[in-house]
Each structure stands twice: as C-alpha cells, then as structure tokens.
Amino acid sequence: MSLAREVYAELERVVGTRYISDRPWILAAVRAPQPNTPMKPPSPEAVLLPGSAEEIQQIVRICNRHGIRYIATISSLIGFAYPSGPGTIILHLKRMNRLVEVNAQDRYAVIEPGVRQGQLRIELMRHGLSYPVAAVGPGGSVLANFACSSGDSHCQYGASRTNRYLLGIEWVTPEGELLRLGSLASEAGWFNPEGPGPSLRGVIKGFVGQWGGMGVVTRIAIGLDAWRGPAVLPYEGRSPSYQLRLDPRLHQAYVFKFPTLEQCRDAMIAIGEAEIAQAVLKYFNASAALLATESANDFWDLWRSGLFQRELARPLYVYLSAFTPEEFAYEERVLLDIIAQFGGEVVDERILRIYRDNMDFYVLVGALQRVLRLGGGWAPAKLSGDSIGHMIDVGKAVPEFMRPFIEQGRVLDALDNWQVIPLEYGHAAHIELLFLYDRGQANWGQVPMDFMRASMQADIRNGHHGTMPPRTAAAGAAIGALFSNAHVWAGRVKDALDPERVSNPF
Amino acid sequence: MDTLADFRHTMESCNHCGQCKVVLGPKTKGYDFAEICPIHMQFHFDAYSGQGLLHIAQELLDGVFEPEPALRDLVYACTTCGACDTNCKSIRDMEVMDTILALREHLVEGGHGPMPQHAQMAARVERTHNIYGRPHAERAAWAEGASATSAPVAYFAGCAASYQRTDIARNTLRILAAAGIECTVLGADEHCCGGPLWRTGQRAAAERQVRHNLEALERRGVRTIVTSCAECFGTLRGFYPRVAEFPFEVRHISEVVQQALDAGRLKLSRPVEATVTWHDPCQLGRLSEPYVPWNGEIRAFGEHVPPKAFRRGTEGVYDAPRRVLGAIRGVKVVEMVRNEENALCCGGGGGVQQAFPEQARTTAAERVREARSTGADTLASACPFCQDTLEAGLADGGGLRYRDFTELVVSALEP
Numbered sequence: 001m002s003l004a005r006e007v008y009a010e011l012e013r014v015v016g017t018r019y020i021s022d023r024p025w026i027l028a029a030v031r032a033p034q035p036n037t038p039m040k041p042p043s044p045e046a047v048l049l050p051g052s053a054e055e056i057q058q059i060v061r062i063c064n065r066h067g068i069r070y071i072a073t074i075s076s077l078i079g080f081a082y083p084s085g086p087g088t089i090i091l092h093l094k095r096m097n098r099l100v101e102v103n104a105q106d107r108y109a110v111i112e113p114g115v116r117q118g119q120l121r122i123e124l125m126r127h128g129l130s131y132p133v134a135a136v137g138p139g140g141s142v143l144a145n146f147a148c149s150s151g152d153s154h155c156q157y158g159a160s161r162t163n164r165y166l167l168g169i170e171w172v173t174p175e176g177e178l179l180r181l182g183s184l185a186s187e188a189g190w191f192n193p194e195g196p197g198p199s200l201r202g203v204i205k206g207f208v209g210q211w212g213g214m215g216v217v218t219r220i221a222i223g224l225d226a227w228r229g230p231a232v233l234p235y236e237g238r239s240p241s242y243q244l245r246l247d248p249r250l251h252q253a254y255v256f257k258f259p260t261l262e263q264c265r266d267a268m269i270a271i272g273e274a275e276i277a278q279a280v281l282k283y284f285n286a287s288a289a290l291l292a293t294e295s296a297n298d299f300w301d302l303w304r305s306g307l308f309q310r311e312l313a314r315p316l317y318v319y320l321s322a323f324t325p326e327e328f329a330y331e332e333r334v335l336l337d338i339i340a341q342f343g344g345e346v347v348d349e350r351i352l353r354i355y356r357d358n359m360d361f362y363v364l365v366g367a368l369q370r371v372l373r374l375g376g377g378w379a380p381a382k383l384s385g386d387s388i389g390h391m392i393d394v395g396k397a398v399p400e401f402m403r404p405f406i407e408q409g410r411v412l413d414a415l416d417n418w419q420v421i422p423l424e425y426g427h428a429a430h431i432e433l434l435f436l437y438d439r440g441q442a443n444w445g446q447v448p449m450d451f452m453r454a455s456m457q458a459d460i461r462n463g464h465h466g467t468m469p470p471r472t473a474a475a476g477a478a479i480g481a482l483f484s485n486a487h488v489w490a491g492r493v494k495d496a497l498d499p500e501r502v503s504n505p506f
Numbered sequence: 507m508d509t510l511a512d513f514r515h516t517m518e519s520c521n522h523c524g525q526c527k528v529v530l531g532p533k534t535k536g537y538d539f540a541e542i543c544p545i546h547m548q549f550h551f552d553a554y555s556g557q558g559l560l561h562i563a564q565e566l567l568d569g570v571f572e573p574e575p576a577l578r579d580l581v582y583a584c585t586t587c588g589a590c591d592t593n594c595k596s597i598r599d600m601e602v603m604d605t606i607l608a609l610r611e612h613l614v615e616g617g618h619g620p621m622p623q624h625a626q627m628a629a630r631v632e633r634t635h636n637i638y639g640r641p642h643a644e645r646a647a648w649a650e651g652a653s654a655t656s657a658p659v660a661y662f663a664g665c666a667a668s669y670q671r672t673d674i675a676r677n678t679l680r681i682l683a684a685a686g687i688e689c690t691v692l693g694a695d696e697h698c699c700g701g702p703l704w705r706t707g708q709r710a711a712a713e714r715q716v717r718h719n720l721e722a723l724e725r726r727g728v729r730t731i732v733t734s735c736a737e738c739f740g741t742l743r744g745f746y747p748r749v750a751e752f753p754f755e756v757r758h759i760s761e762v763v764q765q766a767l768d769a770g771r772l773k774l775s776r777p778v779e780a781t782v783t784w785h786d787p788c789q790l791g792r793l794s795e796p797y798v799p800w801n802g803e804i805r806a807f808g809e810h811v812p813p814k815a816f817r818r819g820t821e822g823v824y825d826a827p828r829r830v831l832g833a834i835r836g837v838k839v840v841e842m843v844r845n846e847e848n849a850l851c852c853g854g855g856g857g858v859q860q861a862f863p864e865q866a867r868t869t870a871a872e873r874v875r876e877a878r879s880t881g882a883d884t885l886a887s888a889c890p891f892c893q894d895t896l897e898a899g900l901a902d903g904g905g906l907r908y909r910d911f912t913e914l915v916v917s918a919l920e921p
Contacts (some may be wrong), residue, residue, distance in 0.1 A: 019550075024571040025580060026551050032565075035519050049550050075524035076552075094550050099537045111703050116528055116540065123536040137597075138531035139524030235532045238820045239596040239847050296599050296808030365748065366531025369597040375519040375808040377748030412807065438806040439518070 003045045003089070007066050009288075011048060011089070014058045019049035019095070020235055030076065030090055031083075036377040038445030041082035044071075044090045051095045053170060053178055053218035059091065060216065061176035069502045070496040072216045078443040084505055091216065093141075100164035100219065101190070102127055107224040108167050110190050113143040113217070122233065130227035132159040137368040147217040148205055155319065155362055156423045157272075157280040159225060161385075166201045167193050167221035174498035190221030203493060213504040214497055226277075227323040233363065240294050240367065244360040249325045251354035253362060254318040254335070254345040257311055264314045265392040271318070272388075272426025274338065275329040279319035280360055281421045282395075285312035286414035287371045287434055291361065292354050296374055311347045313416045317355070319362040347428055374436060376446045379448050381455040382418065382433040383468040391420045391431040394459070394466035398433055401454040403408075405435070410447050412436040431466060508709075508748060510612040511565055513605040515804050517564040526556035526590035529848045533584055537878050539843035542589040544851045544869040553580060556590025556602040563609045573618035581609055582621045583865060586705045586856030588790040592819035592847050599816060603793070604667065610707025621861040625704040635697040635718075636665040646693035648672035652679055657690035660728040662719075662742070664735040665698050666890035674890060678759050684919055685766035695722035701741030701789070706857040707755055716749045723754065730755045732762055734912055736889035740789025744817070746793035747797045757891065758790060760826040760888060760911055767833055774918035777836035777846065782914070783882035784827055784839065785896065786849035787889035792819030799872040819847040827888060827911055832920040840880040850876065852887075854895030862864055863898075870899025877906060884909050 003022065012020050021027075022045060031043040045068075050056050056072075063070045069088040072083035082239050083090070097114025104127045111120065118138025124130055132149035134140055145151050150163040163183040166189070168184035179185075181200050183192035204214050229251060235244045258264040264282055271280050289308045295297040302308065309476075322328035331423060339345075346352060360366050372378055382394060395418050405411045418433040433455070452467075456479055459466045467479055476487040494501070527543045534540045541547045545554040552558040559581065565571060584606055613619030619627075630639035645668045646652075661682065667675040682689050700715035723731065731754050733739045742756045766772035786792075795887035798815040805811055824846045832839045844850040853859075853869025873896060877885045885896060888911040897908050 021551060023576065024565070025562045025577045026553045028562045028565040028570070029552035029555070032522070032561040035521060047551060076522045077524065092550065092552070115537070116524075118528060118531045118534045119537045119540045122531075122534050126536060137523055137525060138534065139528045183710050235533055238824070239530050239533070239592060240818055241820060242530070242532060294818075295810075295813075296777075297810055297813045300807070360532050362669070364531040366533075367597050369521065369523045369525055372519075372523070373598050373808060374522045375515060375599070375804075382531065436807070441804050 003068070004066075005349055007068065008046065010062050011059060012044065014055050014062070015048050015050055015485070019051070020046055020047040021449055028384070029174060031099055035372070035439070036379050036448060037373060042084070042086055042088065044083050045086070045090050047090045049063065049092050049095050053172055055418060056091065056172045056216050056218060057176045057178055060172055060174070061279050063502050064175055064500050067502065069505045071504050072113070074144055075139055077136060077140065088505075091354060093216075096218065099123065102129075104129060105224055106191055108190055108221045109224060110168075110219060110221045111143055112219055113141055115142050116140065117142055117145075118364060118366070119330060124224065125227050125229065125233065126231045128227050128231070129224040131165060131222055131224050132156045132162055134162060135366065135368055138366055142222070143217060143220050146222050147220055150205070150214050151419050152423070154281060154283075154365065154421065155279040155318070156421060158425060159276050160424050163201065165223040167191055167223055169193070169201060169204065170219035171200075171204055172216045174503035203497070214494070215503050228323055230362070235278045242360075243358045244363060245357070246359050249361060250323070250328050251319070252328075253359060254320070255337050255347045255352055255355060256316045256318070258314045258316065258342065258344045261314050261396055263342045263344065264316050265388055267316055267338055267344055268388050268420075268422050269426050270338045270342065271335065272422060274334050275317050275425050276320065278335050279317065281317050282315060283312070283317050283419050284417045284434055285309060285315070286412060286417040286436065288312055290370045290373055291299055291367060299373065302505045305360055306352065307348065309416070311351055315347065316344060371434070375435040376439040377444065377448060378434060379452070380432050380434055380468070381452050382431045382466040384465050385428055386465045388420065388422050388426055388429040390465060391429040393462075394431050394464045395420060395433070397462050397464065401458040402435070405447075405451055405454070410437060411451065412442065461491050507799075508604065508608055508611075510563060510605070510608040511816070512561070513601055513608055516602065516605050517560045518801060519598065520560050520599050522557060523597075524557070525593050526602060527842060530593055530596050533848050535554070535843040542593060542611055542848060542850065544585050544587060544845065544853055545583050546864060547872065548868055549583070551723070554583065555747060556594060556606070559584060559606050559609060560602065563605055563612075566609070566612070573613055573616060576761045578619050578621070579614055580688065581613060582619065582624075582706070582857060582861055584856055585851045585853060585858045585869070587851030588793040588819070589788075589848070589851065592792040595816060595818040598866060599810070607705065607707070609809045611709050614707040614709070620706045620708060621821060621857065623860040624708065624857050627706070627860065628703055628708050628711045630716065636669060637702050638665060638669050640669050641919070642694065645696060646691065648675045649691045649693060652691045655690055655699055657688055657727045658727065658729045659687060659689040659856050660726060660731050661689050661691050662696065662722045662731050662733050662738055663697070664690065664733065664738040666737070667735055668696070671890045671910070673892070674734050674910050676798040677910070678732070679917045681759065681763060681837050681915055681919070682732065685762065689765075690726055690728070692722050692726070695725075699741045701737045701746065702857065704741065704745050705855070712745065713749050716746050720746070720750055720752075728754065730757060732757050732759060734759045734888065736787035736790035736887075737891055739823075740794045743794055743796045745797070747799060758888065759822060760830055763830045763915055764826040767830065772905065773920065774834045774915065775920055778834050778914060778917045779836040780884040780914070781833055781838045781840055781882045782884045783842055783872050783877050783880045784845070784856040785842075785852065785877070785885060785887040785892060786822070786824060786830065786846055787887055787892050788849070788851055788855055790888055791822035791849055792847045793817075793823055794822045795819065829888065831911070831914060834914065837914070840882050842876045842880055844876060846921040852889075852892040852895040853899070854891055859891065859895055866895050867898050870895045874906065878904060882906065886911060886914060
C-alpha cells in the first residue's frame with residue numbers, strides 16, 4: 001500500500017517538498033530490521049519532517065480524515081517507533097529541536113522533541129542544574145523519554161521517574177487539537193503539570209510510551225534538580241578512550257560486593273533510609289564488562305577471565321556527590337558503616353579503578369551503546385517497577401527460566417546480567433534483565449520470543465511484577481491481571497481520544 | 507575486504523542509536539554545536555547519515571530497489587568526513603566509513619556513479635595526472651631549484667599545493683630547510699595521490715595513481731614521506747596500504763615541525779599576533795590512522811579472528827599543530843567545541859565541493875559560525891581543500907581570516 005497521490009500532495013502542501021519523501025532509499029533508512037529480530041518492520045509510506053506544532057496539527061487531521069496511521073519519533077532506537085502495519089507515516093520531529101527556555105530561578109527547562117540528552121544535560125550544568133538523564137545514550141530525545149518512555153538511568157536514586165518531572169505540556173491530540181496542559185492552559189507559565197488547567201500527563205503517554213501513545217507532544221517543560229558538579233565537564237583523552245574525572249573530594253564512585261542478594265538489598269534500603277547518595281544500584285555484570293572494554297575482542301578477553309562474573313554477581317554501585325567536602329565526608333562515613341553492617345566489601349581494585357577513572361557512568365553514560373557492541377541480539381526480558389524487595393525477588397528467580405537457555409547455548413552465559421535501580425531514596429525500584437544471543441545460531445530469531453515467553457511464565461508462576469506491561473491483546477490476556485488489567489483501561493482511553501486508532505497504533 | 511558485501515556485518519549490526527549524528531556525549535559543550543554529520547544537519551532525513559547510508563547499502567545489496575540518479579545524488583552528498591565512523595566506533599566495532607566508500611564503488615562498478623563532475627576529474631587525472639587538468643609539465647614549477655635526487659625523505663606536495671596554492675609547497679620546503687631536513691621532491695614523477703578518486707568511488711583509477719607514486723618513491727630510496735596536505739596524508743596512510751605493500755613512514759609537516767622544535771633544531775622567534783582556532787581536517791585527524799589490512803572472520807558475538815586493528819580516530823594528528831602554533835610568541839590557540847576527532851567537516855570533502863558547491867557552502871558557514879564563537883581572528887588548518895571551502899564560508903568577512911599552518915610557521919621563522 002502506498003499513499004494516494006492526492007493524500008501525499010495534501011501532506012506535501014503542509015510541510016513543503018523538501019520535508020516529505022516516499023522515495024525507497026529514504027524509507028530504507030527507517031525500516032531496517034533491528035539486529036535482535038529477524039523480522040523486517042513494515043515500511044512506512046512516507047517520512048515527514050514537520051517544523052511546528054501547527055504543521056503537526058494539519059498532518060494529524062489529514063491522517064484522521066484518510067485513516068492514515070502516524071508515528072512520531074526522533075532516534076527510533078530499539079524499534080519503539082516503527083510502523084506496526086501498512087498505511088503508516090513517520091513524523092520525524094528532528095527539525096523541532098529548540099531549547100526554548102532555561103528558567104534557573106524556577107528550575108525548569110522548556111524543550112522541543114529534537115533536543116538530545118547530551119545537549120540538554122551539559123547545557124544545564126552551566127546553570128548548576130540537572131535532571132534524570134535516561135540511560136539511552138546522548139543521542140536520545142529528552143522529550144520522548146519524559147513524555148512517553150520514562151526510561152530510567154543510573155542516577156535516579158535521589159530522583160524519581162522522568163514522567164514525574166513533566167510540568168507544562170503542549171500537545172497535539174490524536175485528532176489534531178492543540179492543547180496546553182497544566183498551568184500552561186491558563187497562561188500561567190510552564191511551572192505546574194496539574195493546574196490551574198487540565199492535567200492529562202498520565203494520558204498523553206498512552207499505554208507504554210510510543211506503543212499506543214496519544215498524539216504528538218510538541219513541547220514540554222521539565223522540572224530540574226541541582227547539579228553538584230562543575231559547570232564544564234573535565235575530560236581527558238579521545239574517543240573511545242576518554243576519561244571524565246570529577247573532584248574526588250566531592251564526587252566518588254564505589255563498587256561493593258555482598259555474600260547474598262538479601263544483604264545487597266538490605267544495604268540499598270538502609271542507604272535510602274539515611275537519605276544519602278546520588279546513585280545506588282545493583283548493575284548488570286556482562287553489560288558492565290562491555291562498557292569497560294573498547295572492542296568485542298577486549299570484552300571476550302575480560303569475560304573469559306571470569307573477573308566480572310566473580311566480583312559483580314551481587315554488586316552495589318554507589319555514587320556520592322556533595323556541595324562541600326564536609327557533607328561528602330559525612331555521607332561517606334554513613335555509607336561505609338552501612339556496607340560494613342550488611343557484610344559488604346570493596347570489589348577488586350581493577351574494577352573500582354574503571355569507575356573512579358571515568359565518572360561518565362554516572363554523568364552522561366556517553367558510551368552506553370557499547371552494550372550493543374557484540375552485534376547480535378540483545379533485549380530486555382524484565383523491564384518493570386515495584387519495591388526494592390520485590391525487584392530483588394524477581395532477579396533471584398531469573399536462573400529458574402534462564403538456565404535452560406544457557407545450557408542449550410542459546411544465550412550468553414550471564415545469569416547475573418540484570419540490574420535493580422532504586423528510585424526516590426528506595427521507595428520504588430526498577431528492574432531490567434538483558435540477555436544476549438548470537439545471530440549465527442540456527443533459528444536465532446526464535447530465541448527472544450522463547451526467552452521472553454519463559455520469563456513471562458515465570459512471573460505468572462511467581463506472581464512477580466517483572467515483565468514490561470503487555471501491549472498486545474494476547475499478552476494482556478496472559479499477564480494483565482498482574483497489572484490490575486491496566487491495559488483494559490488504557491484501551492478505553494485510547495478509544496475515547498483516538499477513535500480512528502491512527503496515533504501510534506500497535 | 508573492501509567490497510560492499512564484505513560489510514554485511516556492519517549493516518546488520520546498526521541499532522539506530524543515533525550516535526553517528528551527534529558529538530560523543532562528554533565532548534559536547536552544551537546545546538549548540540552538538541551535531542556532527544554535515545548532511546544530516548542539512549537534510550534531516552535519517553537517509554542522510556551514516557546509519558541511513560548503511561541501510562540504503564543493505565537494501566541495494568538485497569535488490570530491494572535499483573539505483574537511479576536521485577539515489578546517486580544522495581550517496582554523493584556525503585562528505586565522507588568519517589564523523590559517523592569515529593562516533594560509531596566509540597561504542598561499536600562497525601565500519602561505517604568503509605561501507606559508505608564501498609557503496610560508492612558499488613555504484614561506479616554498476617555504471618550508476620560517480621557524479622559527472624567526478625568522472626570529469628578522473629578523466630583529467632588520467633590525462634594530466636592532476637585533478638585540475640593543468641599541464642603535467644607545470645607540476646614542479648613551484649619547486650624550481652629544489653633537489654630532485656634520491657633521499658630518504660620526500661616531500662609529497664599533492665595537486666593543490668603544486669598548482670593552486672604553491673605558497674604552501676614553498677613554505678613547506680622552507681620550513682624543512684630551516685629544520686635542517688634534507689629532502690627530495692618528486693617533481694614530475696609525482697602524480698595525484700589518488701584520494702579524490704578513491705573517495706568518489708573510482709577505485710581502479712585511484713589505484714593506478716597509487717602504483718605510479720609507489721614506484722617513484724621506491725626508485726628514489728625514500729623511507730619517509732612528508733606532506734603538507736591533509737588529503738594526501740590521509741590517502742597515503744589510509745588507502746595506499748589497501749593497494750600494495752606500503753613500507754613508508756608518512757609524516758605531516760606539523761609533526762615534523764613539532765619534533766624539530768622539541769629537539770631544538772628549529773626556532774620560532776618572530777612574534778605573530780593572532781588568536782587562532784584550529785580546524786582539524788578529517789584526513790589529518792580522525793581518518794589518518796594507518797590502515798592495517800585484515801582478512802579475518804567475525805565469529806559469534808562479534809569476536810574478530812584474528813583481532814582487527816580498528817581505526818577509531820584516537821591517534822590522528824591533533825596535538826602537533828596545536829603545540830606548534832601555541833609555541834609561536836603572540837599566538838593564542840582557542841578551541842572550537844567540535845574539535846579533534848569530533849571536528850565538523852568543512853563541508854567540501856568526498857567530492858561535495860565539486861558536485862554540490864551550495865551544500866558545501868552551507869556547511870562551511872556553520873563551521874565558520876563555530877570558529878567565530880571562539881573569538882578567534884584566524885581560522886587555521888592544513889588542507890588546501892578545506893581552505894577552498896572555508897574561504898567560501900568566510901566570504902562575508904566578519905573579522906576572521908583563513909591561514910594555512912605553513913604560512914603561520916614561516917611567519918614565525920627568522921627571516
């Protein structure tokens with residue numbers, strides 16, 4: 001199916017000839033299969049580069065009129081924004097990339113979709129401000145994460161989920177109305193998401209980010225936190241061997257190991273009770289080895305040495321930062337007391353040195369996509385949130401379904417390649433299990449489906465909230481009850497706001 | 507390992523992460539100057555980026571669509587600056603630049619490339635051994651009186667310094683003499699380095715230049731080649747080893763000067779009052795690491811057997827020009843945000859200046875905007891092709907002038 005010429009012409013009149021294309025090589029760049037799947041996504045019918053909310057309104061209305069489905073995107077990492085069927089157009093919002101305002105006094109920034117994580121985080125440091133930067137690498141869209149994906153990062157221990165930082169919102173609804181939400185609705189500025197004015201910040205996200213998302217968010221304000229580091233990041237070296245060092249009297253990285261996951265969990269909770277630290281997490285070990293090396297061969301040398309498996313099976317990563325040396329000294333004393341209380345000890349010096357020599361892991365995670373380096377399949381099987389205790393329980397149950405895959409040689413032998421990131425000083429936590437598989441094996445495309453199914457069945461058996469909430473009817477029927485059947489409610493909201501089901505359909 | 511099909515692993519490995527389009531995170535300095543791909547900055551479609559070109563190459567190889575002139579125009583809009591390659595290789599083991607070059611070769615082999623301007627250039631090189639079509643007999647006119655005998659060190663001037671910017675060639679010889687380095691010039695034995703042909707996909711024609719120059723160098727007993735042109739430098743180190751055994755050391759004049767300064771064999775005693783910002787030419791910086799042939803196998807989970815020496819842009823010539831310029835009394839060196847391995851291309855590379863001069867000017871204007879933001883009064887570099895493009899971008903004046911590295915060094919030498 002391709003767009004009728006008159007529809008294409010109608011869209012072309014909105015954005016101009018330069019900013020629309022249906023040539024096959026333009027489409028080739030947005031329909032390539034991801035390395036983790038053998039399935040080529042359906043091709044979009046056209047790619048558009050709108051330049052304003054007004055243009056998006058017109059495009060969305062045309063889509064509603066002609067039953068054309070649309071998906072708005074920026075980087076399209078890991079296939080979250082691919083067409084799910086024919087008759088879909090892609091709205092690439094990269095021309096809408098203005099940093100509209102940084103309000104240091106009221107601590108918010110107003111951004112358009114094309115502003116990237118790397119740009120905003122570093123720009124805000126000049127103002128002594130920061131925000132929870134999603135662990136997607138510097139090229140990811142800030143707006144997409146705050147408004148749609150709510151991806152978490154390593155440094156959210158003293159912060160919260162990104163969608164809670166949303167303030168004023170400018171939104172093109174699935175049917176093409178332009179709404180301003182929160183305080184923006186009554187021209188009171190960007191400072192408040194709830195009002196005066198309507199608050200729909202839970203609705204714009206749709207079901208799970210882009211999968212079923214509602215309309216197109218064209219501008220948002222995000223609340224900002226204090227940045228305790230320097231206005232300009234001090235780095236040495238060149239890609240890929242750069243190092244970022246912060247003043248060790250105010251910033252320090254620690255990696256501890258624990259005899260049991262329960263002790264690791266209890267230390268996490270105790271650190272939260274003490275309300276210290278910027279980052280506290282149990283991190284992946286295979287992914288850590290990938291981040292620590294500069295080629296696949298280097299990774300294999302390290303992984304085969306067994307160091308990361310041995311030292312980082314039950315680790316606790318901590319990043320302390322403070323405004324003054326005295327404050328830092330206090331936090332460090334409290335931390336070391338807690339670690340000792342729960343039986344933790346410092347990991348091998350070689351590992352500790354990696355993090356102390358390069359604090360980027362806690363700042364921008366500029367090299368994050370190294371976790372994809374091995375070039376084959378890579379996917380998260382667990383991607384959900386609950387309490388710290390529950391998330392650790394989910395992690396403890398990983399071997400029961402993962403071990404057969406390892407024994408059959410279908411996935412990398414990395415049982416401990418999962419992370420738990422506590423948020424809000426331990427009031428909530430996020431889990432993620434990454435499994436890696438090689439494309440050279442027979443029926444490699446079946447591996448992720450089999451693995452995720454086994455993971456979901458384990459959650460059902462154990463009553464665990466580990467699986468990403470379902471997006472398909474079949475998955476909803478299987479596991480929806482574990483999530484209060486929220487998918488049913490989400491479907492009803494979708495029907496009300498997007499009756500033609502043209503916005504981010506799945 | 508240079509045909510399009512050899513790069514399947516790269517094409518199939520791309521996760522669409524976008525790193526090929528933006529400066530490596532910690533090297534960003536803020537909101538401005540964060541984009542790195544000159545074509546993506548102008549055209550915005552993913553197709554105009556390293557990632558997009560990989561996926562175009564994949565579908566072309568799979569026969570999903572056939573080449574046609576509009577596709578050729580897109581592929582040749584790329585400046586082959588390698589920013590995508592270096593940024594991708596900060597996190598992955600993918601060969602983005604080599605895939606793009608192989609894509610161009612694929613188009614040429616199929617009769618769908620290069621651009622007409624590039625084919626005309628190749629015809630000129632075939633006829634006159636230089637890219638301008640000027641008489642070969644004039645190639646060494648700039649070097650009147652210079653030694654053309656055998657010597658272990660040769661100065662390879664290149665087409666631009668031999669014909670268009672002869673001041674660079676003369677300045678280079680003067681600097682070498684001041685440093686006490688005896689050298690030979692190839693004179694009429696020197697042909698185009700082949701770089702402009704290689705980067706426009708005309709590999710067979712490029713290889714002919716390589717073989718001729720290698721023979722000329724070997725005949726004179728040369729062991730070290732000195733260049734003042736970034737294009738020649740990057741080609742000698744990055745292309746020649748793909749064609750034949752390459753037993754030569756290649757040094758840029760900035761490295762030679764730095765070494766001479768360190769050894770006390772050269773003095774820069776005359777002051778030069780200037781605030782200089784250095785534009786890292788792609789072929790002198792991130793793309794200048796020596797190519798090491800590799801014909802191995804990529805096994806499970808990306809393991810390269812035998813291990814491969816990746817060219818990640820780490821060891822480009824970045825320090826030498828900065829240290830030399832910084833050693834001149836009165837010169838203050840200030841940095842652009844996009845520098846060293848993250849430098850923004852001038853806009854004219856890969857044949858873009860010839861085929862799409864307007865596009866090149868737009869990129870150059872962006873680079874000039876960045877240079878002006880540093881407060882510099884001098885934009886310095888060491889590439890006559892960057893000079894052509896950047897001077898077009900400087901056309902409105904604005905208190906910034908372009909000066910070649912060799913000109914600044916000669917200004918600081920005793921008369």
